[in-house]
Amino acid sequence: MVLLAGVIVLIGYREWTEEIGYDREWIIQKRQSAIYLAAMDAAAASGGYIVPFSHDIMVAVLNGVPRENIEEIYRVVSRESPVPVAMRVVATNRPGWDRVPIEPGITIDDYDDGGVAALHIDLDMVSNERRRKGFLQPFAEVMRLYIRLVEDALPRGYIPSYLGGDNIILFAPEENIDDALGLVMEAMGDGRYKVGIGVDDNPRAALARAAHALSVIRSARSCRVYVDKRGEETVTCR
Structure with missing residues (x-):
């Protein structure tokens, strides 16, 4: 049995923050909160959970979450994000599981999760x-x-x-x-x-x-x- 993680990355996030002017931090924090809220709602609806790391990287814990619901989490985050989103679903016992995906879209590695x-x-x-x-x-x-x-x-x-x-x-x-x-x-x-x-x-x-x-x-x-x-x-x- 493994822990199944969905590594979610906002691509070009730093560049976006630099384009919205100097009076920006409240805007950034507000958008970050909205993205996290949307991700958590989508994950919880199917039994998952979202762990924020840096605000442009989140990890969804996805054991027991059906594939179609995993894809819905990706769609929800993409709708809320001001930049393209990449998501990789991977078992955390694999070397390099925490490498961030760099291309927009979702990839789901083969896995056999458990409790x-x-x-x-x-x-x-x-x-x-x-x-x-x-x-x-x-x-x-x-x-x-x-x-x-x-x-x-x-x-x-x-x-x-x-x-x-x-x-x-x-x-x-x-x-x-x-x-x-x-x-x-x-x-x-x-x-x-x-x-x-x-x-x-x-x-x-x-x-x-x-x-x-x-x-x-x-x-x-x-x-x-x-x-x-x-x-x-x-x-x-x-």
């Missing part, structure tokens, strides 16, 4: 620390964890995403849950955290299970890790 795991990391006490100390130190702590996962997880074909606040997601193939969780725990060190893990056929369903898993941890208060896997629930206390 996807979403590891939802929630750092403990960050909200309280923001109220007591301000937001700078807690935000820096979350960003350090996110950068560590970018450096350690992306080369393995796992896809991290910062959700906001003190929440980070790591997507991995279903069969690689233990390896992905090990990366998270190593990155956290002695930090306080909870990890709700959801496993399902597509990213949207896996994320919903991960959110449920976190709610169980918060209720039980005796475990740091909980796995909700297609009706099969496993508690791991640490």
Whole structure:
């Protein structure tokens, strides 16, 4: 089983930004938000999920998403983008999966995907620390964890995403849950955290299970890790 990614690139994006004058940043940010919103709506409608990287590059997590819906994501982004769009759909266990396509259009490599795991990391006490100390130190702590996962997880074909606040997601193939969780725990060190893990056929369903898993941890208060896997629930206390 593999993680299936759709690497989406806006071609000529930098040139477009330079053509709209100096009073442009608010225009750029507004357009970026519109593109991301359209992409997320299209992906979620068929069970996918969009991870933004640089704003002219997004990665769609596509396990379980039918081919016709993958093509619809490409069409939706193309309609919203001010420049041509390229999209390559590829399994992340292939060398060079993160190479950006350079020609407009969509290419779909041969693949055989499977279930996807979403590891939802929630750092403990960050909200309280923001109220007591301000937001700078807690935000820096979350960003350090996110950068560590970018450096350690992306080369393995796992896809991290910062959700906001003190929440980070790591997507991995279903069969690689233990390896992905090990990366998270190593990155956290002695930090306080909870990890709700959801496993399902597509990213949207896996994320919903991960959110449920976190709610169980918060209720039980005796475990740091909980796995909700297609009706099969496993508690791991640490």
